[in-house]
Amino acid sequence: MGLLLALFSLFLAFAVVNPVQAADTGSLTVQMRDQKTGKAIAGGNLVVYQVAKLDSGKKYQYTSDFTKMSQDIAGMSQSEIMTANFARSLANYVSTKSLSAQTTNIPSSGDASISLESNAVYLVVQTTSAAGYEKINPFCLVLPYKIDGQTVNNIVAQPKDTQKTPSNNTPSVPSSPRSSKKKVSSKPPTGSTVPTLPQTPRLPQTGQLNWPIPLLALAGLTLFVWGWAEQKKGER
Known part of the structure; x- marks a missing residue:
């Protein structure tokens, strides 16, 4: 009986410590929504670089893939890293x-999720957009993201998805060589800001605080020693 009690106490100590170790991972969920209607947009992909x-x-x-970048990231703050x-x-x-990168397709729900290593900076780009939509602007993400005194590892981003401007299908005959070279871009001008991240941060609330961990671990070890001593006493 004493041995079972000691093993249970030791298991309890490890079960309490493990959630702290899990903080080394995070996630990014990108919600693709029509900028005007708010409906989910399926199709296309997301490419995430560390x-x-x-x-x-x-x-x-x-990382080794980005060592040739001219800008020194070591001296940059979170807000500077996340500029357009x-x-x-x-x-x-x-x-x-x-x-090397992680690629995920946008499902029918419009929500694409990807697991990421924490304590890192990521670049998110779209190489293929949904039918009828422009590609989203690239943006950077810092994990964990610090906001209002909290560190958030699970991020929800809501970039702006704009529809492509319909092209004029009426055939036209250029009147001169000069007019044939004149082109009008259908893409909207690129903005100078990036989506505010996280717009809707989601962090599981477990209620677990860090300060009881060493106390509970010590209590588990004490119970283990006590159970072992009781077992030895019983064998005598």
């Missing part, structure tokens, strides 16, 4: 190279 990781000095350092200009420079960089 750009940098946190080193022992609590500074971000580029930095995301565009990263997107231009990856467009000319074949780099």
Whole structure:
């Protein structure tokens, strides 16, 4: 009986410690919605690159794929990393190279989720858009994301999805060579801001606090020693 009690106490101690270790992973859920109607948009994909990781000095350092970037990420704050200009420079960089990345397709629900390693910086781009829609602007994500004194590892992003401008199907004959070279872009102008992340942060609320962990672990160890001593006493 004493041995069973000791083993149960030891299991309890490890069960309490494990949730803290799980904080090394996070997730990103991108909700694709029509900017005007709010309806879910299925189709297309998302490509996620790990750009940098946190080193022992609590500074971000580029991964091997991004070491040739000219901008020093170690001195950048969270808000500086998540600017539109930095995301565009990263997107231009990856467009000319074949780099490792995670790719996920947008399902019928319009919500695409992907598991990510924490303590890292990511670039999210779209190489294939849904039918009838423009590609979303690239954006950067920092995990964990710090907001209002909290660190959030599970992020929900809601980028702006805009429909493509319908093209004029009426055939036209250019009146001169000069007019045939004149082109009008149907794409809307690129904005200077990125989606605010997280717009709807979702972090499972377990109610678990960190300070009881060492106390419970010590209690489990004490009960283990007590159970072992009682077992030895019974054998005598």
